[in-house]
Amino acid sequence: MNRFITYAFCLAATGIAAHPSLSATLPEGSSELSGEEVKAMYAGKSAEWKSVRIYFAPDGSAKLVRKDKKGYGEGKWDVSGNEMCMTITPVDLAKGQREPIKDCYSWHKAGTKYFMRWSGDEDKDDAFRDDEPSRLTAGDSVSKDFTALKK
Helix, strand or coil, X not given: CHHHHHHHHHHHHHCCCXXXXXXXXXXXXXXXXXXXXXXXXXXXXXEECCCEEEEEXXXXXXEEEECCCCEEEEEEEEEECCEEEEEEEEEECCCEECCCEEEEEEEEEECCEEEEEEHHHCCCCCXXXXXXXXXXXXXXXXXXXXXXXXX
């Protein structure tokens, strides 16, 4: 049951549960991004996902806030090869701290288009997203709300 709750939190957080921009396969000629390219995707940027916002600090720390203001989380992120992994310890304001959650995202490129695959979808055939770069914006749009929720 606890694993199901964690998995459901991850799906809701990333917005992957039901989204029209999933692709069955990578386009022909696609290639893996380098670690430096993946790091540049996230470092110093905030992600706007379905139910959470998360800030990826250049130092490898990460802060997350739920959009409904019912929780927050903090942890770290790192890049290895074409994969960014983050480990976040979420805190539900009503229920307290939860077990850490680890998610990874592998990246590919075809021409000027980027494709990302979430580790929670590794058993699916239709798991490559092409809209993730549009969800990332420069700067920290999370820490102010994070600090307010953590008090």
